Every structure is written in structure tokens, then in C-alpha cells.
Amino acid sequence: MDDDLLVQAAELAERHLAGGLPRRWKHVQAVALKSDRIAHVLDDADARALVASAWLHDLGYAPGVADTGLHALDGARWLLANGWPRRIAALVAHHSCAQFEADERGLGSVLAEEFDQERSPTADALWFADMTTGPDGQDLDVLDRLAEIHQRYEPDSIVVRFWARATPTLLEAVKRTEATLAAQPM
Template identity: 60%
Template sequence: MQISAQRAADLAEEHLAVALPRRWRHVQAVGAKSRRLGHLVAPEERDLLVAAAWLHDIGYAPGIVDTGFHALDGARWLLRQGFAPRLAGLVANHSCASYEAAERELAEELAAEFPLEESPTSDVLWYADMTTGPDGQDLSVEERLAEIRLRYGPNDLVSRFWEKAEVPLLLVVDRVRRRMADQPM
């Protein structure tokens, strides 16, 4: 089933606002940023982009967590709720999730269930997520990566996977920045 951006925002609020208020602030800002950047994707993709932005961290929510890998848990939950596989795939693979999956020994499951999409829509989703801080503040991708490493510490799985994922992420961010320069609002 297709989902509107408003329905996605309502679902995210229902599952994150009270239980994880800091995550909720981040998600709200990513949703708003994705809406502002919607002109960078095809018109028929805009609602999907914004819905994926609202739902990209739903896998952190109590009652949705299963494996502890939020991207996979959220995507699987979306499928169980009857939402479109493409939306679930965008959530499953957002922001270099394949690198985290490898650290968690879930790479084969992720790839088998949710093939990686490389598109302007996925690029803008990654950009919105990775240029938004944990409290919803705008950050450069470099500031965001530094913040993540500081918050998790050097030996954490999250910091380890970003060591491997940084270059691919920066390539995506660069593609979006070029689109922004070519298609100003």
C-alpha cells in the first residue's frame, strides 16, 4: 500500500514522540528537510521521499525493535503493516545501512530482503538524514559524522561502520550538493 507523507509523519509521531523524544526531534527535522529538497527528485517521487524520511528511524521504536539494527527492523515492520516494498527498501538501506549490516552480520539478510536502491530519491534521503543532528539541528555531513563518533565512542559498532562507510556517504552527499547547485529552489 502507498502511504502519504502525512500518514508517515503520524506513524512516526505515534511510535517515537513519547518513547524517544530526541529521535523524534531528529526525524521531524529530516522529514522537513526532505520536503524542502523534494524539488531534487521527480514530482511523482516527492511523497515517497518525504514518507521515507519520516519513517527512516521507526525501527528504533519500542515494539518494533527486533534485531537491534534499526534500518532492517523498521523496514520489516513496514512490510508487515502492508506498506510498499519500495518504501521499506528505502528505509532498510538509508544512510549506508549495508555497512552497519555487515558489522552486525546481517548483510546477507539485508541484501536478500531489500536490494539497495541507488536513485535521486535515496540520495536525498541519505543527505537529509546525514546533515541533520540528533536534536534536529542542521549540520554539515562532516559535523554529523564527528558528532556520531563522539556520541558513540571510537570502539562502538556504529563508529566502526562509519569508518568504512564515510567515503560512499560523501559521494552521495556530493551528488546531492551538485543537484542543489543545478536546481536551486
């Protein structure tokens, strides 16, 4: 994966999100910038995969991409259909505990069958960057981010239900990334 792919990822995200979903675009830009800042703890190929997937992680919310209601799956499918590397699509498909949301939406087996879930420092770092960045691009502690999500959604919503189950898994990924970052400061 080369630097051209990173430029293409940023341009694609901007094209699909900036005009119609400006708040989502702010979030995506901040997640990508945070990913770039923490990528030094990964080798070059993993760092590029992290940053590319950060740019693309919320593509599934975009009009013309959204299909099933599970943005992670929709974005990943779109990426594969448009020639993106399978690894990037899989990182997008499984970002930030997407399997839990897929299960809530009755799409758990579909997500698991179509995309392998990578369990790696790269996947953890993507979850960390996403879930420590607020909807307007602000830096947040992961617990503050989860509280913000709970405030935005109705208590009985799918989002609140899946995060109730997913929180321990998310916190472990964030903890692993924080430990890696502490061991390899900039």
C-alpha cells in the first residue's frame, strides 16, 4: 500500500462525506489525523492500513453507500466493489465493535462471513482513534465518548443496546493501544 492510496482514501472520504454529512466529515478528519499521529508504533504497511481505514471507516453513512443500516458493512462492501484492498475493507467492516452492532441488527453472520475480523495492534489503534474522537472531531476519553453516544441516542436504541454489550471489548482494545503508545512515545 503506497502513499497514493492514503491520498485516495482522504479524497474519497471528503467526496462522500464533506458536503452531505459535514459533522461526520469533521469526525473522520480528526480520526484520520489521530491515526496518523499514533501510527509510529506500527510498521509501515500497518501504519498505512491504519490511516487509510481511518479515512474510510464511516464511508458507509454516505448517501449512495448506505444500504443495510450497518455503516461498517455498507462501507466495506462498497470499498471491495470499488477495488479497494480486502484488508482495508475488513478493517472498516469490523471497526469499533461493529460485530456487536451487526448482531443487534440481525447481520452478525453476514458480517462475519463476508469479512474476517483482524485482531491486531492495527485494528486496536483504529478502534482507539475512532472511540477517543467525538462527533465534532474533539479529543475525548473513551468513557466520555461512550457517555456522549448514550446522550445522543434513545435508551432503547440499537446503538445503546450494542454498546452496553460491546463496552468491555472496546475498553480492552483501547487499553492495549494506550499501553503500546506509552511504551513507544513519540
